[in-house]
Amino acid sequence: MNLTDKQLQYLADRYFDGLTSEEEEQRLRQLLADSSVTGSTADELRAVMSYAAMTPPAPTLRSRERRHSRLGAIASTAAAVTVAVGIGVSVMLSGSPDSRTECMAFVDGNRIADPDAVMAIMEADLREFGEATDAVDSEISSDFSILSDAINQSSTTEP
Amino acid sequence: MNRKILTVLIIMLLLPAALHAQSGLNINRVFKPAYRDLPGATETIIEDARLRKQSLSFYHSITFTGQAELGPTIERLVSADGSKALSKEVNYKSGHLYYGFYRLKPSDGENRYILYLNGHLAGDNRILLIYLEGKATPEQVKKMIK
Numbered sequence: 001m002n003l004t005d006k007q008l009q010y011l012a013d014r015y016f017d018g019l020t021s022e023e024e025e026q027r028l029r030q031l032l033a034d035s036s037v038t039g040s041t042a043d044e045l046r047a048v049m050s051y052a053a054m055t056p057p058a059p060t061l062r063s064r065e066r067r068h069s070r071l072g073a074i075a076s077t078a079a080a081v082t083v084a085v086g087i088g089v090s091v092m093l094s095g096s097p098d099s100r101t102e103c104m105a106f107v108d109g110n111r112i113a114d115p116d117a118v119m120a121i122m123e124a125d126l127r128e129f130g131e132a133t134d135a136v137d138s139e140i141s142s143d144f145s146i147l148s149d150a151i152n153q154s155s156t157t158e159p
Numbered sequence: 160m161n162r163k164i165l166t167v168l169i170i171m172l173l174l175p176a177a178l179h180a181q182s183g184l185n186i187n188r189v190f191k192p193a194y195r196d197l198p199g200a201t202e203t204i205i206e207d208a209r210l211r212k213q214s215l216s217f218y219h220s221i222t223f224t225g226q227a228e229l230g231p232t233i234e235r236l237v238s239a240d241g242s243k244a245l246s247k248e249v250n251y252k253s254g255h256l257y258y259g260f261y262r263l264k265p266s267d268g269e270n271r272y273i274l275y276l277n278g279h280l281a282g283d284n285r286i287l288l289i290y291l292e293g294k295a296t297p298e299q300v301k302k303m304i305k
Contacts, residue, residue: 018192044232051197051226102206109196122204125287127231130304134275136250136258 004037012041015049179217180266181290185239186273189288190221197236199224213303215267215293223286227279230255230286237261244273245277246297252280262299269293272300 011028014020020028031037032046105112105121114120189192195202195246205218208270223229234256239245246260252259268290291300 016188016191016193018196037214040235044235047228047232048193048197050228052193059187064191075248101208102204103209105201105202105203108198115207115209118203118205119209121201122205122218124305125203125222125289127277128285129274129287129289130279132258132278132281133260133301135281136248139250 004031005039007031008037008041008045010037012045015045161298161303175241178294180218180269180271181217181219181292182301184263184273184290186233186290189233190219194223195221197226197229199226210293213293214216214295216301217292217293218289219291220287222288223263224268224282226286227284230277230279233275233286233288234277239272255280256305257281260297260301270295270297272297276301 008028008031011020011031014024015028028045029049032042032049033099049064066154103115103118104112107121162190174202181190189299190202199219200223202221208217237259238256240263241261242260243250244263248260249256249258255277256275257277258304259273259278261273261275263273265271265272265295269292272289272291274287274291276285276287278285278287295303
């Protein structure tokens with residue numbers, strides 16, 4: 001693996017985990033803009049980043065708003081980190097799977113916590129998969145039917 | 160809020176999902192922020208008593224609407240995990256994986272399944288990837304989806 005491949009893999013891992021800085025993302029785009037950079041990782045990144053580019057960037061703030069926003073962000077971040085650490089630790093310490101409970105969905109970046117709504121999404125996904133299963137089973141039945149007809153036909157024409 | 164901090168928070172909230180046997184699979188990549196945050200993406204995570212009546216303990220899905228170019232990439236990851244499956248039912252269209260129902264090796268006494276559907280290959284515009292864990296047999300999972 002040459003230096004470019006190593007750099008690409010390193011940046012790809014960070015990108016998929018949502019950890020890249022703006023400079024790293026810029027470096028990633030430069031690498032991907034080079035058509036000589038090929039491979040499954042490069043293909044995957046090009047596909048994902050092209051769709052990610054469709055998401056509008058967050059609006060920029062004026063300096064005073066940015067300062068107030070920063071103070072508020074520090075306070076809310078400190079609170080949220082405390083909660084998240086608490087959740088993470090309690091999950092890691094909980095012995096029985098039965099003690100864990102989670103029911104959420106993310107739709108276009110928006111979190112849905114209503115269990116009924118989340119279960120409805122699950123049921124719709126399974127129903128969609130079920131319809132495809134029926135379609136595939138139907139194709140197989142049709143293929144067997146064609147084969148059966150062909151075999152029967154050849155049996156009747158054999159001397 | 161700083162994007163990195165927010166990402167760390169989301170990762171910590173999703174820690175239970177990462178602790179599952181799913182974390183060692185190739186498809187785990189598709190459940191990461193870069194995919195989850197794409198426009199038109201929906202991720203669902205359920206580890207709740209409501210799954211018990213279907214003999215499941217964990218449900219994790221992600222769907223993409225209107226993003227046909229993701230198909231080949233996700234297909235490659237699904238196929239990599241599927242190559243080690245105990246059993247599989249697959250259907251290809253135009254040389255690409257349209258439908259996949261894989262039963263993976265159990266982990267910690269739980270059966271594991273990957274369900275994959277690329278609707279773009281059949282006139283639809285959705286890609287569907289589902290990971291299941293639980294005591295449910297393949298027949299029970301099939302009954303659940305029909």
